[in-house]
Amino acid sequence: xxxxxxVETRDLGCGECQTSCKACEQLNK
Amino acid sequence: xxHCYQFDGLxxxxxxxxxxxxxxxxxxxxxxxxxxxxxxxxxxxxxxxxHGISREDAEExxxxxxxxxxxxxxxxxxxxxxxxxxxxxxxxxIKALCLHVAHTCNLNCSYCFASQGKYHGERxxxxxxxxxxxxxxxxxNSGFHKxxxxxxxxxxxxxxxxxxxxxVAYGREQEKLHNxxxxxxxxxxxxLLDDEVTEFCNKEMHNVVLSLDGxxxxxxxxxxxxxxxxxxxxxxxxxxxxxxKRGDKSYYMRGTFTHYNTDFLNDIKQMLDLxxxxxxxxxVVTDPSSPSAITKExxxxxxxxxxxxxxxxxxxxNEGRPFTFYHYMLDLTCGPCIYKRIAGCGSGTEYLAxxxxxxxxxxxxxxxxxxxxxxxxxxxxxxxxxxxKFASCNAYSRPECKDCxxxxxxxxxxxxxxxxxxxxxxGVYEMGCDIFRKRIECAIAVKLLTSGLExxxxx
Numbered sequence: 378x379x380x381x382x383x384v385e386t387r388d389l390g391c392g393e394c395q396t397s398c399k400a401c402e403q404l405n406k
Numbered sequence: 407x408x409h410c411y412q413f414d415g416l417x418x419x420x421x422x423x424x425x426x427x428x429x430x431x432x433x434x435x436x437x438x439x440x441x442x443x444x445x446x447x448x449x450x451x452x453x454x455x456x457h458g459i460s461r462e463d464a465e466e467x468x469x470x471x472x473x474x475x476x477x478x479x480x481x482x483x484x485x486x487x488x489x490x491x492x493x494x495x496x497x498x499x500i501k502a503l504c505l506h507v508a509h510t511c512n513l514n515c516s517y518c519f520a521s522q523g524k525y526h527g528e529r530x531x532x533x534x535x536x537x538x539x540x541x542x543x544x545x546x547n548s549g550f551h552k553x554x555x556x557x558x559x560x561x562x563x564x565x566x567x568x569x570x571x572x573x574v575a576y577g578r579e580q581e582k583l584h585n586x587x588x589x590x591x592x593x594x595x596x597x598l599l600d601d602e603v604t605e606f607c608n609k610e611m612h613n614v615v616l617s618l619d620g621x622x623x624x625x626x627x628x629x630x631x632x633x634x635x636x637x638x639x640x641x642x643x644x645x646x647x648x649x650x651k652r653g654d655k656s657y658y659m660r661g662t663f664t665h666y667n668t669d670f671l672n673d674i675k676q677m678l679d680l681x682x683x684x685x686x687x688x689x690v691v692t693d694p695s696s697p698s699a700i701t702k703e704x705x706x707x708x709x710x711x712x713x714x715x716x717x718x719x720x721x722x723x724n725e726g727r728p729f730t731f732y733h734y735m736l737d738l739t740c741g742p743c744i745y746k747r748i749a750g751c752g753s754g755t756e757y758l759a760x761x762x763x764x765x766x767x768x769x770x771x772x773x774x775x776x777x778x779x780x781x782x783x784x785x786x787x788x789x790x791x792x793x794x795k796f797a798s799c800n801a802y803s804r805p806e807c808k809d810c811x812x813x814x815x816x817x818x819x820x821x822x823x824x825x826x827x828x829x830x831x832x833g834v835y836e837m838g839c840d841i842f843r844k845r846i847e848c849a850i851a852v853k854l855l856t857s858g859l860e861x862x863x864x865x
Contacts, residue, residue: 379862380434380467383479384427384854386738389486389814390745393553395589396502396757397750398769398820402553404740 408481409811410439413851414717416861420850422811424482427738428474429854431862433457437467442481446472486814490748490802498797499549502752503540504759504770507532507570508561512597513637515628517664517698519691523561525774530762531566536783537573540760543783545584551756554581555612557591559759559770564598574610593617593660595629596641596648604648613656616645620661620673620687627666628698646681658732660686664698668707671714678729686732689841691771691823700837709844716848720855734849747801750817754780754796758787768796771822796821799831806834812843 393402407422417435419428430438433453440449450464474480509530511523523529541556548554556577558570570592577588589612594603596616607614618641619625626636649657659682663670670687677685689700689708700708715731722728751757754768761773764783772778781788801807801818819838827835 379860380431381470381474382429382859382862383474384429384738384857384859386425386427387741387743389423389425389747390743392499392501392551392756394742394746395553396555396752400737401740401742401746 407809407811408438408442410435411847413847416851416854418850418854420811421480421482422814423484423486424479425814426479427850429859429861433459434467434471434862437464438471438480441468441471486744486748487802489744490800498755498793499551500544500547500756500758501551501553502555502757503544504557504559504757505532505537505540505573506560506759506761506770506773507537507558507563508566509762510565511560511562511595512565512631513562513595513629514632515630517628517662517690517692517696519771520561527774532569532762534569534572536762536764537569538576539764540783541573541577541580545580545586548586552585552587554586554588555591556588557593559593562595562597563592564594564603567598567603571606591615595637596644597637599644599648604651608651608653608655613658615658615660616648617660618642618645618677620667620670621676624667624673642680649682656684658684658686660688662688662690664690665700665704666698668704669711671711671718674715683729685729691826694827702837705837705840708841712844712848716852719852723856733845734852736849736853738853747814747817749800753821754793768792769822795831803832804834810839812846815846816842
């Protein structure tokens with residue numbers, strides 16, 4: 378029986394993402 | 407550190423330092439929580455006793471948990487604190503400016519954090535020359551950054567619209583010369599939003615924020631003109647025409663909820679009924695002594711509204727009528743890197759606000775507070791001590807955040823909120839933290855409930 382389902386998440390610096398206060402730019406090219 | 411919570415039949419386990427998310431059945435939900443502090447043998451015995459499962463079943467579950475632990479997806483240790491110490495200090499390049507093109511407004515909203523757009527000063531309009539110098543200042547100080555953000559803000563920026571357009575033209579000219587990509591954005595109350603503005607925005611503005619508080623009686627309680635007349639009937643048709651022409655470009659219908667409308671889900675539903683699908687509804691930023699301020703007693707109602715909002719989003723997603731809520735937007739697979747998660751918005755370092763006369767402040771919420779003036783677009787950032795204080799402000803800078811599971815989602819929160827709540831940018835705005843944690847729980851639940859993933863059985 379499957380008791381645990383692990384959801385795909387990013388495995389935890391270019392600075393090109395939009396400033397957020399009022400997606401990662403590299404991975405979503 | 408892990409965080410376990412339940413939402414509408416989902417058992418959810420968040421692993422703080424790996425960023426992993428697990429959906430589990432009720433047996434694993436208990437065992438994962440117990441295993442954080444108890445030895446395996448004791449966890450197995452408790453699971454057998456509480457859930458009536460066989461010992462073999464419990465051992466199998468512990469083995470699965472151990473596998474996740476070995477893979478670094480459960481009980482992961484904190485490996486990032488050292489990154490927080492000098493990340494910002496090493497990389498102080500400016501990549502975003504909030505241009506206060508108008509310290510004046512054609513509305514007179516009593517809850518406005520910017521004191522009706524004047525920021526506790528005199529009315530003022532930014533000249534083209536000041537704006538042009540601000541763009542030069544940004545490019546000169548942007549270093550390695552290719553993507554730069556410029557937001558037209560106020561007050562009401564459309565009261566200085568010709569200058570906005572001239573500055574966009576200048577920015578487009580300069581970005582080519584310097585190999586930059588400038589994203590222009592605009593926030594407006596909609597009073598002056600006409601066909602000409604719409605056409606220009608659809609060509610040039612990366613994102614446009616339209617201020618509307620939802621239901622007519624809610625919007626017109628605060629969002630009134632200087633004669634005291636509500637704005638709803640004037641702005642809604644303008645917004646509907648704008649959105650109809652916006653195509654697939656970004657916009658946000660952005661509302662504020664206060665102590666008077668903690669049932670803000672009804673305002674979100676009103677926005678949906680008006681045909682808007684990109685929505686944002688924020689708690690008011692105001693003096694805690696104000697009658698419109700959110701109170702501790704409001705929190706249970708607000709939390710219930712966030713949960714019901716999550717249910718509405720799932721329901722409409724399943725019906726093929728999805729909508730976006732700003733705070734529930736999470737990109738799980740391609741989301742922010744650890745540096746962004748630690749460092750947050752970059753106020754006072756890579757993001758600065760520019761007044762109509764060219765003074766620099768850490769962000770729009772500090773404008774008008776002379777103690778937070780950092781310099782000007784002519785002389786640069788002079789108050790480097792203040793800049794360094796903001797550079798050190800992150801997910802690890804507050805002792806209160808040490809044991810908070812959400813710190814790598816909030817990045818330590820908003821410096822301005824902390825300052826207004828505690829008098830120190832490294833203080834804590836506890837009510838803001840409570841609200842943030844609830845929103846992240848709901849946001850993750852929405853992602854899981856709309857992911858198409860099969861949920862684990864309930865053993």
